[in-house]
Amino acid sequence: MNELLDVWEKTLRISFSPPRGVLVVIVILFVYLLVLFPFAYLFAYFDRKLTADLQARVGPNRAGFRGVLQVFADLVKLFQKDPAFFSSGFEKENIWFHIYIMLLFTGVVFLPLGSLTLLINTDMSALLPFCAAFVLAFCTLLFSLSQGEVQSSFGGLRVAVHVLSGAFPALVALQAACLYAGSFRWSVISESQGVFPQSWAAFTSPFLFISFCVFIVGGLVMWSLSPEEGGFSVSSKLSGKKFFIFRLGRFYGLFLWSVIAVVLYLGAWNMPASLYDGLKNSQEYLLILFIELGVLLAKTLFLMFVVTGIVRVNPKIRVDQATDLSWKILSPLSLVSLIGTVLWSGWSYIR
Amino acid sequence: MRQSVFQSFHDYCRTIFKGCNSVLGSFFSALPYLLKEGASELKKEVTEQYPDPVSSRTAADLPPRTKGLIYNEIDKCTGCKECEKICPVNCIKIETDSDFDPAKLWVSVFDVDHSKCIFCGLCVEVCQPDSLFHTKKFEFTGFKTQDLLERFGRGPVSPEQKEKWLALRKLREEEALGL
C-alpha cells in the first residue's frame, strides 16, 4: 500500500508530502467521481435503452440527445419527491438502515479497479467482497424484520435466503479461479492472465469456464432478488427518496460482481507488457490508470449487458426454485470445477 | 422404483442442458429486436409521446367514425329533446322557449356535461335534424368539473325581446289579415 501511495504522490506532483490518510481519501474520491458515478449513470442509461430495445420500445428519447440526460432528470425528480409513504410502511428508520448506507459507500475500497487503486491488496482480498455482500444482506434482513409487517419480513427473509444459497457455489467457484492464479491477492490474479482471450482464465480450461458460469449465475441468485422484487415483498414500500439507496445497492452489487468476474476470469485490466513497461519507465502513471480503467470497464459493461439482457428476457423463478437451483445444480458444478481445476493444474505442473 | 445411478445422472445433465438451452434460446429469439435497428417488422414504437407535435397522431389521423366530443350546431337544432331522453347517463340538459317563429323552438339551454358523457353515440344517432355530431376532438381537460360542461344554448329570452317578438308577430298577422 505504501508503494501505491508513493506512486500517487508522484502522480499528483505534490511538493510537500501529505499524510497517508489524506492520500487514501483522495484515491477513494477519485474512484467515486471518475469511476462509480459516471459508470452508474452510463449503466442506468444503457440499461434503460437496452430494455426498451428488447421490448420493442424506444425508451428515453426526450431529455438531451437520445435521452442521454434522462437519468439526471430522474434524479432531479427523485429529490423533489415527498418522503410520503403509505399508511404504515417504512417510516421507521433504524440503525441497520444507516449501517447499510455506510457499508455501501465504504465498500469501494474492496473494488479492484486497476493496479493503481488497489487499496487493500492482501492475501485475503478476493474474499472481502463476499463479506461485504453478507453484511449488506444482513442489514437488509434486519431492517425488513424491524418493520414488523408480514410482507416486509418476507422480503427480508428472501434476501437472506438468496444470498446464503448463492454465496456457496460462488465461493467455491472463486476458490477454483484463485487456485488457478495461485493466490487470493488481486495483483497476482491479474498477473496470471494475459491480454488476449486465449490467455484469460475462463478460456484456459473447461473447468474454469464452468466455474465462470457458476460464478455469474450464483451472483445473479445473490443479487437479483434484492428488495426490488415485485408484488408481495419489501419493494412495494421502497419508494421515495430515502429508500432509493436499496436500488443503488442492487446496482452496486451487480457492478461489484461483474468487476470481480472480469478480474478473476476475463483477463482483469491487463494491457500489453511492452506498453505497460514503456509507460512505467516514463512515469506516466495517470495514463496507466486510465488505460487500465478503460479496459476493465469496457469488459465489465459488456458482461453486465449480456447478463442483464438474459435476465430481462426470462421470467423470474420462485425463491425455493432459485435456492434449489443453487444448491442442486450450481453447487455440484462448482465442486466439479474445483476438483477439475486441481487436477488440470496438477497435471500441467507434473508435465 | 429406484432409477439406476447412470439414469439419474443422465436425467440431471439433461435437465441442466435443457434449462440452459431454453434460457439462452429465449434470449436469442428476442435478440433480433436489439440488433435489427429500423427493421420495419420488428422495430415499432409502442408508446408515443403524447403532447408532441412531431410524432404523435393528430385528430386528422383518427378513423372517420371516431367518437370524440359532442358538438351541436345550434342553428339546426330544433329542440326536440330526443337526445335528452335517450342519453343513458343523463348528461344532456335542454330547455326551450317559444321562438319568434311559432313553428320552431328557441333552444335557450343546451348543456352537454362531458364529465358524465360515455361517448356511446346514441344521441347522435337519434338526432333528426343532424345538428348533433361527434367531433374528432379528444382533448378536454379542466381544473373543475364545471369546466367540462359545454354550453351550446342561445341563452334565455329576455322579457323585452319577448314583447318585441309579440309585437312583431302581431304586426305580421295584421299585415297578413290586411292583405
Next chain:
Amino acid sequence: MRSDLTKWTIGPFLGFPQGFSHGITQGPIKLELFIDGEVIVHGTVETGYLYRKLEKAIRLHPWVSTLSYAGRLDPENAVFGELVLCLAVEKIGKTEVPLRAQRIRVVLSELARISNHLSFFVSVARTVDSEIMAQYVLRDREKILDLFELLTGSRFSLGFLCYGGVRKDITDGFIERVLEVCELIQKRIKEYNDIYTFNAAFIKRSKKVGKLSKEIIINYGVTGPNARASGVSYDVRKEQPYCGYEKIDFKVPTGIFGQGDPSCGDVYHRFLLRVFEIEQSIEILKQATEQIPVGRFNVNESVQSLNVPSGEANARVESSRGVLECHVVSDGRAQPNSVQFWPPSVASAAVISKVIEGIKIEDLLVVLASLNISVSEIDQ
C-alpha cells in the same frame, strides 16, 4: 382451523393498505389469507367493492340505452355483454337478425376474444416478472383495438350492437385489415412460444401450480377456458349455437393435454389453452369474413323504432371468460322490467378459495391471474 397461523389481509384497494400492484383482477378484491410460513393454508375472497347498481340502472332507462350499460358489465370485452342482451331481447321480439349482421357480430366477438386472451397473457407475464412478453403482447393487442376503432369509433366500450343487428355497416377495407391482423397474430404466436411459452423458467413457475380438478370445476360451475383446461368440454358456441356459429367449422380445444395427465388444469394448461383458442378464433375469423353476405345489417330503420313486446327470455353466449347468461323480462313498457346477468367470473372467483390452498405466497398472483377474473363483472 389452526390457531398459530398468521392472518394477512390484502386489498381491497390498489396499494392501500397492502394490495395488488398488478392489475390482474381488473378491479378491487379483498383476500384474507391464513399463512403458515410461505404456504397459504386457506383463504377467503370478498368482493363487492365495485358495486354499481347495474341492474337498477338498466331498469331506469329506455331499451336502447340499456345496451350502453350492458357493455359496461365487463369493459374488457364489451361485445359479449351487448351481444347477450341483444340475443335475449331479440328472442322476446322474435326478431330475425339479418345474416350480415350475424357475421359482423361473430367477427367482433372473436376479435374481442383474441384481445382478451392477449391481455390475459400480459397479466400472467407481469406476475412472473417478464415485462418483455407483456410489452410484445400489448403491442399486438393494439392492432385489434385499432380495428375496433376503425369499425365502431371506440376502442374499448364499443356500443356498436343494437337490437336486430348492428348500428352501422362495415367500412371498406375492414375485412382486409382483419385478415392482415390474423396473419400477424399467427406469426406473433410462434414468437411468443419461442420466447415465453416453452421457456424453462416459465414452465417452472406455472406447472403443477394452482391445479383445478374436474370435480371442482363441475361442483363450482366454472365455465370457459378455465374449465376446458381441466378437461371439461363445454362451449356454448357448440352446444347452443347462436349468431350462426353452427355454420362455422371450428374445434373447441379441450383435453389436448390428455385426461390422464396428473398436472391437468394447472396454470400452464390454462395459459396453453388460450394459445390454442386464439388459433381457433383466427380460424373462425377467416371463415366468418368469407361468408359475409350482401344485404341489410339491421332490421329496424332507426334506433328509435324499437318495440319490445312483453315476454321473458334467456340467452347465453360464450364470452372469453366463460358462459355469460342474461335473463330479460319485458312488460311492454319503454323500459325493461328486469335484466339480470350471470357472469362467468362469479364461479371463477368462488373457486379462488379452493385453488389457493397449499400454494406458496409467490404463486398467489400467478394463480389469480391465470383464472382471468373480472371484478367488474362479478360486482355489477
